[in-house]
Every structure is written in C-alpha cells, then in structure tokens.
Amino acid sequence: MESCEGQRIEDLGQRLLAALEGNSRLVILTHNNPDPDAFASACGLAAVINFLDPECRVQIAYGGIVGRSENRTMMRYLPFKVIPFSRVRGRDKIAYALVDTQPRAGNNVLPDDKFPAIVIDHHPPKSLTREALRQTPYVDIRSGYGSCTTIVTEYLQCVGVPITTALATSLVYGISSETQHLGREASQQDRRIYNELVPLVNMRRLSQIEFSRRPREHFLYIRDAVDNVFVYRQVIGSRLGPVDNPDVVAEVADFLLLHERMSWSVVTAYYDDKLIISLRAGNHRAHAGKVVRELIEKLGGTAGGHNQVAGGQLDCQGRSRSEIAQLDKSLIVDFLRQVTGVENVKTIKPLVSVELKDPWAEGDE
Numbered sequence: 001m002e003s004c005e006g007q008r009i010e011d012l013g014q015r016l017l018a019a020l021e022g023n024s025r026l027v028i029l030t031h032n033n034p035d036p037d038a039f040a041s042a043c044g045l046a047a048v049i050n051f052l053d054p055e056c057r058v059q060i061a062y063g064g065i066v067g068r069s070e071n072r073t074m075m076r077y078l079p080f081k082v083i084p085f086s087r088v089r090g091r092d093k094i095a096y097a098l099v100d101t102q103p104r105a106g107n108n109v110l111p112d113d114k115f116p117a118i119v120i121d122h123h124p125p126k127s128l129t130r131e132a133l134r135q136t137p138y139v140d141i142r143s144g145y146g147s148c149t150t151i152v153t154e155y156l157q158c159v160g161v162p163i164t165t166a167l168a169t170s171l172v173y174g175i176s177s178e179t180q181h182l183g184r185e186a187s188q189q190d191r192r193i194y195n196e197l198v199p200l201v202n203m204r205r206l207s208q209i210e211f212s213r214r215p216r217e218h219f220l221y222i223r224d225a226v227d228n229v230f231v232y233r234q235v236i237g238s239r240l241g242p243v244d245n246p247d248v249v250a251e252v253a254d255f256l257l258l259h260e261r262m263s264w265s266v267v268t269a270y271y272d273d274k275l276i277i278s279l280r281a282g283n284h285r286a287h288a289g290k291v292v293r294e295l296i297e298k299l300g301g302t303a304g305g306h307n308q309v310a311g312g313q314l315d316c317q318g319r320s321r322s323e324i325a326q327l328d329k330s331l332i333v334d335f336l337r338q339v340t341g342v343e344n345v346k347t348i349k350p351l352v353s354v355e356l357k358d359p360w361a362e363g364d365e
C-alpha cells in the first residue's frame with residue numbers, strides 16, 4: 001500500500017481491525033527509548049483504532065526509558081497515556097502493534113515468541129525482520145518516508161478521525177523532530193502532511209516541548225561529551241562510556257554534527273549491558289544505516305537506520321569491563337576506517353581538550 005489515496009476508506013479500517021483477529025485489547029509498542037516519532041505514531045494509531053472500534057482497549061507501551069527532556073515534556077502533553085511495557089498486564093491475551101520499529105529489529109521488547117498483528121514503520125526491513133513480517137497480518141513499511149508519524153497521519157485522514165489540538169501538536173513534533181524541521185530525510189509526503197497539520201497545532205505548547213528546560217545532569221553529560229570529542233578527517237565523535245540515560249547518545253550525535261567542517265558524527269555509550277552507537281551524516285545519500293549494520297552485525301549486534309540517521313546496539317552481557325572498553329575503541333576505529341577509507345587509522349585528535357580521556361578508566365565513572 002503506497003498511499004491512502006485511491007484506496008477505499010473502508011478497506012483500511014477493515015484490514016486494521018481484521019488484523020486484531022477478535023482481540024479486545026491492543027498494545028501499541030514503540031521502539032526502546034522512544035523518540036517523538038515513535039510516540040506520535042503510537043498516539044495516531046491509538047486514535048485510529050479507538051475511532052474504528054471504541055470497544056477495543058488500547059494501551060501504548062515502550063521499553064527502555066524516556067530520558068531526553070524534550071521527550072519527557074512531550075510525554076506529558078500526549079493525548080494518550082504511555083506506560084513502560086513492564087506495567088502491561090495479561091500479556092497473553094493481547095494483540096500487538098509495532099510502530100517505528102519491526103519484530104526482531106533488536107530495539108523493541110516484543111517477546112520473541114510473539115508476532116505482532118500490525119507493523120507500521122519507515123525503517124528499511126532487514127532479513128531478520130522480514131521473516132517475522134511474513135507472519136504479521138498487517139504490515140505497512142514505507143522506507144521512503146522521513147517519519148513514521150506521516151504514515152499514521154495519512155491513516156487518520158483516510159479513516160476520517162477528528163484530529164484534536166493535542167494530537168496534531170504531537171504529530172507535528174514527531175515529524176519535525178525526526179526530520180529536523182523537514183530538512184533531514186523528509187519526503188514530499190512528510191512535507192504535505194506537516195503543512196496540513198500545522199494550522200491545528202498549539203504552537204506555544206510545541207515550543208515548550210522543543211525548548212524544554214533541562215536538569216543539571218544534562219549539562220554534566222554535555223560537558224563530558226564535549227570534553228571527549230575527537231576529530232579524524234571529516235569525522236567527529238565522542239565516547240561517553242557508561243551512562244544512565246541512553247537518549248543522550250543520539251542527542252550528542254546530533255549536536256556534534258553541527259560542527260561546520262564535519263560530515264559524519266559517531267557517539268558510543270554503554271547502557272543496560274549494551275554498547276550503543278549512534279551515527280549521523282550530513283550527506284543525504286550517506287547510507288548511514290548500511291554503514292552501522294556492517295559495523296555491528298558482524299559482532300552479533302543489531303543495527304539499522306536511514307541515510308543520515310542510524311544506530312545500533314551490541315549485547316555485552318558476560319563480557320568484562322576491559323573487553324567492553326576494547327570493543328568500544330575498536331568500533332570507533334572500524335567506523336573511521338570504513339568512512340574515510342584510511343586503512344591505518346591513527347592520530348585521532350581531541351577537538352577542545354588537551355587530551356582524550358578513556359571513559360572506561362577505572363574509578364572514572
């Protein structure tokens with residue numbers, strides 16, 4: 001299904017409801033450590049299902065945490081309550097929908113023995129996810145879309161769901177945050193939907209979300225990240241070591257790419273027994289998703305993404321601290337080798353500090 005246009009409205013509604021196979025409960029799951037695109041998509045889908053079947057009990061749940069200030073503020077204003085997956089009860093009698101992620105993608109908490117009823121996403125499928133998708137009754141993946149929110153907003157329009165101010169505000173923030181105000185990886189559909197939604201938005205609230213106030217810890221993270229920034233040719237990066245807030249990885253990656261001379265940023269950190277990596281590219285044809293998969297999958301991790309935004313994670317359970325530290329280091333060197341083409345990578349220089357710190361040094365946490 002390419003677009004709602006041309007397709008009969010009843011068909012979309014019927015197909016979504018049919019996928020639930022008579023379940024009176026639906027849990028909409030986002031990817032772990034959900035971002036605005038994931039939250040907005042989940043709320044949009046919840047509104048669609050509520051409209052189609054008011055009897056169906058819909059919950060929105062996520063794995064991981066919501067760490068970023070903007071996302072926490074957004075969460076307060078969402079038109080639906082969102083809860084950690086750990087608080088979902090009676091998991092056996094539920095239909096699942098995944099938004100902004102796919103089964104077996106490695107970044108969601110859908111139990112491995114479960115197949116979702118509905119998957120709506122804009123990430124390119126991988127061979128692992130494809131298999132699970134074959135068992136999923138309703139699949140809509142449009143990797144040409146800059147945000148998953150855009151797909152779901154087309155559903156809202158198609159089915160004729162009234163879009164409240166709170167919903168419109170969430171949807172617009174989902175699209176704008178995912179695409180950096182339509183400047184990054186946005187498609188024509190993202191631009192059209194965004195423009196149609198803007199008149200419905202509470203702009204004051206939108207601004208409050210985007211320019212959220214931050215706690216002191218945020219500044220400590222930024223200080224440590226900046227202190228440890230390295231540059232190598234056109235690449236800028238930072239290794240954060242163990243962190244309490246996984247969202248900081250993507251945030252720092254975005255921040256570093258603001259450097260006027262750099263075309264790639266890379267940030268690694270350690271959270272919840274996983275080494276996580278985030279990539280950003282300035283070029284809209286950089287294939288960052290492919291790059292990170294080549295880097296991470298050969299080590300047994302999961303990764304994915306788009307042209308300019310990508311990330312991955314590597315489960316490190318059972319590895320020693322020094323092994324993880326070594327892995328972290330070699331990941332960066334591998335990445336530098338891959339994107340610069342330099343076989344023997346050396347002289348990675350600090351950007352602002354006198355010398356780079358080892359974020360894994362004992363007693364330095």
Ligand SMILES: [Mn+2]
Binds near residue numbers: 038100148
């Ligand atoms: Mn997304």
